[in-house]
Amino acid sequence: MLIAPLLIFVLITFIFPISDMLFRSVENDIVSDTLPRTVVALESWSAESQEAPDEDVFAAFYTDLYLAQEYKTHTRLGSRLNYQQTGISSMFRKTGRRVKRFDTDVYTDQFEELDAKWADPSYWASLMNNERVQKQLPETASSYTAWRELMVEEGDNPDAETPEDFVYTSLYRDLMHLSENGASVRNADVRTAMNAVSGFESVSLKEQFIDAEDDWADPKYWATIKLYSGNYTPGYFLNAVDMEQTINGAEVKPENERLYGTLFARTIYMSLFIMGCTILLGYPVAFLLANISRRSANMLLILVLLPFWTSLLVRTSAWKVLLQQQGVINDILVWSGLIDEAGRLIMINNQMGTIIAMTHILLPFMILPLYSVMQTIPPSYVRAAKSLGANDWTAFRRVYFPQSIPGIGAGSILVFIMSIGYYITPEIVGGTQGVFISNRIAYHISSSLNWGLASALGAILLAVVLILYWLYDRFVGIDNMKLG
Amino acid sequence: MISNLAKRGKVLDSNKDTGFVVFDQVQKSYDGVTLVVKNLNLSIAKGEFVTMLGPSGSGKTTCLMMLAGFETATHGDILLDGQPINDIPPHKRGIGMVFQNYALFPHMTVAENLAFPLQVRNISKSEQQEKVRRALDMVQMSKFANRRPVQLSGGQQQRIALARALVFEPELVLMDEPLGALDKQLREHMQLEIKRLHERLGISVVYVTHDQSEALTMSDRVAVFNDGVIKQLAPPEELYDKPDNAFVAQFIGENNRLIGTVESVDGDYAGVRLASGDLCQALAVNCGAVGEKTTLSIRPERVLIGEAATSNTVEAKVLEQIYLGDHVRCRMSVHGDEEFIVKVPNAPGFSHLEVGQTAQIGWSADDCRALDMDIVR
Numbered sequence: 001m002l003i004a005p006l007l008i009f010v011l012i013t014f015i016f017p018i019s020d021m022l023f024r025s026v027e028n029d030i031v032s033d034t035l036p037r038t039v040v041a042l043e044s045w046s047a048e049s050q051e052a053p054d055e056d057v058f059a060a061f062y063t064d065l066y067l068a069q070e071y072k073t074h075t076r077l078g079s080r081l082n083y084q085q086t087g088i089s090s091m092f093r094k095t096g097r098r099v100k101r102f103d104t105d106v107y108t109d110q111f112e113e114l115d116a117k118w119a120d121p122s123y124w125a126s127l128m129n130n131e132r133v134q135k136q137l138p139e140t141a142s143s144y145t146a147w148r149e150l151m152v153e154e155g156d157n158p159d160a161e162t163p164e165d166f167v168y169t170s171l172y173r174d175l176m177h178l179s180e181n182g183a184s185v186r187n188a189d190v191r192t193a194m195n196a197v198s199g200f201e202s203v204s205l206k207e208q209f210i211d212a213e214d215d216w217a218d219p220k221y222w223a224t225i226k227l228y229s230g231n232y233t234p235g236y237f238l239n240a241v242d243m244e245q246t247i248n249g250a251e252v253k254p255e256n257e258r259l260y261g262t263l264f265a266r267t268i269y270m271s272l273f274i275m276g277c278t279i280l281l282g283y284p285v286a287f288l289l290a291n292i293s294r295r296s297a298n299m300l301l302i303l304v305l306l307p308f309w310t311s312l313l314v315r316t317s318a319w320k321v322l323l324q325q326q327g328v329i330n331d332i333l334v335w336s337g338l339i340d341e342a343g344r345l346i347m348i349n350n351q352m353g354t355i356i357a358m359t360h361i362l363l364p365f366m367i368l369p370l371y372s373v374m375q376t377i378p379p380s381y382v383r384a385a386k387s388l389g390a391n392d393w394t395a396f397r398r399v400y401f402p403q404s405i406p407g408i409g410a411g412s413i414l415v416f417i418m419s420i421g422y423y424i425t426p427e428i429v430g431g432t433q434g435v436f437i438s439n440r441i442a443y444h445i446s447s448s449l450n451w452g453l454a455s456a457l458g459a460i461l462l463a464v465v466l467i468l469y470w471l472y473d474r475f476v477g478i479d480n481m482k483l484g
Numbered sequence: 485m486i487s488n489l490a491k492r493g494k495v496l497d498s499n500k501d502t503g504f505v506v507f508d509q510v511q512k513s514y515d516g517v518t519l520v521v522k523n524l525n526l527s528i529a530k531g532e533f534v535t536m537l538g539p540s541g542s543g544k545t546t547c548l549m550m551l552a553g554f555e556t557a558t559h560g561d562i563l564l565d566g567q568p569i570n571d572i573p574p575h576k577r578g579i580g581m582v583f584q585n586y587a588l589f590p591h592m593t594v595a596e597n598l599a600f601p602l603q604v605r606n607i608s609k610s611e612q613q614e615k616v617r618r619a620l621d622m623v624q625m626s627k628f629a630n631r632r633p634v635q636l637s638g639g640q641q642q643r644i645a646l647a648r649a650l651v652f653e654p655e656l657v658l659m660d661e662p663l664g665a666l667d668k669q670l671r672e673h674m675q676l677e678i679k680r681l682h683e684r685l686g687i688s689v690v691y692v693t694h695d696q697s698e699a700l701t702m703s704d705r706v707a708v709f710n711d712g713v714i715k716q717l718a719p720p721e722e723l724y725d726k727p728d729n730a731f732v733a734q735f736i737g738e739n740n741r742l743i744g745t746v747e748s749v750d751g752d753y754a755g756v757r758l759a760s761g762d763l764c765q766a767l768a769v770n771c772g773a774v775g776e777k778t779t780l781s782i783r784p785e786r787v788l789i790g791e792a793a794t795s796n797t798v799e800a801k802v803l804e805q806i807y808l809g810d811h812v813r814c815r816m817s818v819h820g821d822e823e824f825i826v827k828v829p830n831a832p833g834f835s836h837l838e839v840g841q842t843a844q845i846g847w848s849a850d851d852c853r854a855l856d857m858d859i860v861r
């Protein structure tokens with residue numbers, strides 16, 4: 001009961017964001033939300049036909065896009081689909097501007113000419129209230145309802161306004177359908193209209209769209225829309241492992257478009273390297289700490305912890321000052337004559353910069369667990385080894401070192417996991433060659449706004465850490481790990 | 485006291501050539517101010533079992549560590565087989581050691597632990613196996629060769645530690661309170677076992693304990709430590725029957741103390757005037773000159789009751805009795821001392837006393853030792 005606040009805190013700050021992230025990495029309802037009619041119409045179309053979809057799909061797309069540009073959601077959808085297929089974003093933007101000026105007003109005019117009732121808002125309202133009519137004119141009913149919602153949203157009274165062109169377009173299409181099927185219609189007005197539509201002048205929406213933007217004739221864009229019309233998608237994950245979804249299933253991207261594989265590999269091997277460096281530098285320090293008097297150990301420990309009292313940003317920037325080509329270290333080397341002016345070392349904005357700065361920053365996380373483990377190793381073990389005839393080195397290698405391994409394990413796993421998700425330091429001193437996968441995640445979160453991809457990358461990172469943790473448990477044993 | 489120490493020092497000096505292990509005027513200070521070990525002289529013969537007995541903090545472990553090479557003597561020499569070993573590093577001294585917490589390497593199996601001293605000596609694999617097997621047999625632990633130390637009970641770990649200290653056949657084995665962590669029964673069993681091994685292998689053992697019964701049952705000689713000084717070095721019987729000073733009398737076994745002033749010294753005997761005003765005849769062991777204060781030491785079982793009490797008689801009131809089967813422990817008020825203990829044997833012819841009753845008790849002057857005025861414990 002007492003831990004309830006903590007539990008809630010953990011739930012809110014930890015479990016909830018992580019599950020949200022996992023959800024975002026597969027979530028994809030934007031297409032089906034924005035283009036519901038198109039998604040349904042596309043079901044009967046297959047990308048293998050190598051042709052653009054038929055008029056039905058374009059008609060549905062017309063209604064959807066008309067509504068979407070009214071709600072201003074079409075650009076968002078465009079950017080989302082652009083992650084999968086470049087160029088699609090501008091198609092949406094361009095067509096969105098044009099869709100209100102499509103030639104569909106001919107339908108409106110023709111219906112109003114046929115009977116002035118069709119221009120009467122209250123007539124529309126009463127007609128669409130009739131369930132029978134709704135059933136016979138499904139497209140019209142759907143368009144009309146959507147239009148009414150739009151009116152309400154915009155603060156207008158739908159009972160006082162004439163519907164937009166796209167509603168008449170739907171009406172035309174419904175009536176054409178009925179007349180072609182020779183259906184019997186009870187409502188007199190509708191019957192009259194049905195009998196009249198075959199003589200109407202018609203407009204091809206397909207042509208209208210292609211007129212506005214040639215690319216709508218290209219089936220590959222329609223294939224993308226169809227591929228991402230599901231509510232969930234593996235697309236972000238495929239993207240995160242340098243693959244893409246094509247008509248032929250998932251395929252590895254062409255060489256020049258691959259990015260994340262290298263980044264993941266670099267993140268892992270550089271983290272391992274940094275971990276190795278912290279072991280090499282941290283072990284002697286921890287050993288010293290554990291084998292001097294308590295007073296001096298506490299003094300030294302303060303020095304080890306000193307970096308924690310300084311901002312991470314300041315420490316990283318300090319490395320920038322030290323390492324840059326006109327920086328302190330290069331100046332000293334040139335001054336001492338070890339290198340000449342032209343031979344100034346490039347130690348920053350590359351992998352070396354990241355390794356040096358991160359080793360320094362993560363060193364305490366290696367030293368502390370090592371120290372706490374070494375402190376628990378009784379001196380009698382080494383003494384026993386020596387009394388049994390082992391010299392200093394053998395006693396260390398065969399008795400002391402094996403017992404300090406839990407500390408190395410704990411420190412390594414701590415440093416490695418922290419390093420694999422590090423962001424600020426590589427960002428500042430890493431240049432392009434020394435950045436980690438987290439920098440890419442940050443880029444997608446704050447700049448490209450592709451949160452789905454960022455989430456997928458994050459989820460993979462999480463999985464990698466969990467797998468490594470599992471491997472560690474398998475081969476070293478997590479119980480062997482002592483953090484303090 | 486001081487003259488006594490000097491006297492013993494001289495005796496040991498002449499022993500120097502014969503002793504297998506010799507501490508020669510060894511001093512040790514950790515902080516450069518207080519001496520933890522003060523002018524230690526000790527000679528241990530080959531094959532001897534010597535125990536350092538003393539209260540906690542009296543410098544026993546320090547002495548052992550100096551012998552093993554983990555601490556250096558601030559002053560004086562330590563000789564092993566006639567050679568000064570101050571400059572020999574621990575791993576070259578060839579001294580087996582059993583630590584208080586056993587110090588078995590937790591990451592190695594029992595067999596690996598035992599093979600360790602053989603491996604570092606570059607002994608061949610087959611010989612290693614043979615020696616490990618024999619050492620395990622010796623402590624009846626053959627079945628546990630492949631276990632880890634944590635999988636063993638305290639007593640089993642103790643045996644392994646013992647086997648490990650013996651497997652490379654050292655001539656000298658040091659043990660620092662090796663049985664301290666075991667329960668009473670196991671401890672007594674292991675005492676006998678260690679003693680048997682010592683006799684069988686003919687090794688020299690320096691054993692440290694703060695448990696006097698352990699020291700008395702196992703040792704050839706016991707060095708009683710207090711405050712960095714050996715108070716008495718003697719075989720167990722002598723230590724109990726003939727303590728040299730008040731500290732030893734009090735530390736070993738049960739003891740009655742009476743404080744008095746020396747009034748006369750006549751040969752081996754001294755007349756001592758007690759605080760109650762009575763005069764008491766005692767053996768003048770370590771009591772100084774006439775007029776000096778002295779501690780009288782009388783063992784509870786040497787006190788005689790009733791008719792049997794012929795000398796040093798006094799009327800004593802019974803304050804408390806505890807029936808212990810073979811004898812009755814009786815607390816009495818004697819010469820103003822209310823903590824005076826008398827052991828009344830539960831034997832034919834002994835009448836039981838009642839609490840509150842006054843009885844006549846006494847003791848022979850030979851059983852009453854006039855000792856120094858050491859401040860005890």
Ligand SMILES: Nc1ncnc2c1ncn2[C@@H]1O[C@H](COP(=O)(O)OP(=O)(O)O)[C@@H](O)[C@H]1O
Pocket residue numbers: 514515520538539540541542543544545546547
């Ligand atoms: N490494 C050390 N540093 C400083 N003082 C010590 C050290 N080891 C022991 N001492 C001190 O020396 C004295 C004797 O200790 P020790 O030899 O361990 O006694 P014992 O083994 O008889 O209990 C104690 O007062 C103890 O505090």
Ligand SMILES: [Mg+2]
Pocket residue numbers: 541544545
């Ligand atoms: Mg001790």
